[in-house]
C-alpha cells in the first residue's frame with residue numbers, strides 16, 4: 012500500500028509555480044509553472060541541455076532555486092517528511108561496484124528497514140534475477156542503472172523521479188521497463204520520467220515537451236499529435252518549435 016500519511020492525498024503529486032533556476036551564469040529555468048497529477052506516468056522530453064535534469068533536481072529538492080515554489084505530495088520539495096515517499100534515480104548509478112546486486116539491495120533494504128523479501132522482489136521487478144550474485148562493477152551500464160532503480164523501488168515510493176532510465180538499454184529491456192512503470196502507476200504511484208528518446212512518449216499518460224528551460228507543451232500524446240497535426244512526437248516537437256519561432260518574430 013502507498014503511504015499517504017502526509018500531505019493532502021487528493022492534490023497533485025507535483026505543483027510548481029514561477030520556478031527560476033540559475034546554474035553558473037545561465038538561467039536554466041526562466042520561470043516554470045506545472046502540475047503533475049497522481050497515479051500517472053509523465054514523460055519529460057527535450058533535447059540535451061534543455062533543463063530536464065535541473066527540473067528533476069528541483070522536484071526532489073536538491074537544486075538551489077532563485078525564485079518560485081515546488082510542492083511535492085503537499086510538502087515543500089526536499090522536506091524531511093518526503094524522504095521515503097519520493098524515489099530518485101539519477102543518470103549516474105548510485106550503487107556499490109564491489110558488492111553484488113543482491114548485497115547492494117540487501118544493504119539498502121536494511122538501511123530503509125524494508126520488510127523481508129523486499130530486496131528479492133525489487134531485483135525481480137527490474138529483471139536482474141540472473142545477476143543477483145554478480146558484482147555490480149561487472150554489469151553493463153544499463154544493468155547497473157537497473158540496480159539503482161531496484162534500490163529506489165525498495166521503499167514503495169509514491170513519487171518516482173527517473174532521469175533517463177532507459178538510456179543504453181536494448182528495445183526488449185526498454186519495453187519491459189516501461190511495462191513496469193505502467194504497473195507502478197496502476198498501483199497508484201506517480202512517475203516523472205525524463206528521456207530524449209521521443210518514441211518513448213507514446214507510453215506516457217502525459218508529456219512535457221521542454222526546450223531551453225521552457226515548456227512547449229503539457230498534454231496527452233494523442234492531444235499533442237491532434238493539436239500539431241504531426242504523425243509522431245518528434246514531428247510535433249519540431250512543429251511547436253517552428254510555430255513558437257514564427258510567433259516570436
Ligand SMILES: Nc1ncnc2c1ncn2[C@@H]1O[C@H](COP(=O)(O)OP(=O)(O)OP(=O)(O)O)[C@@H](O)[C@H]1O
Nearest residue numbers: 034035037039058059060061062063064065066207
Ligand atoms: N553544475 C552546473 N553548473 C553550471 N551549469 C550547469 C550545471 N549543470 C548543468 N548546467 C547547465 O544547465 C543546463 C541544463 O542542464 P540539464 O542537465 O538540466 O539538461 P538536460 O536536459 O538534463 O540534459 P541531458 O539530456 O543532456 O542530460 C545546461 O545548459 C547545462 O550546461
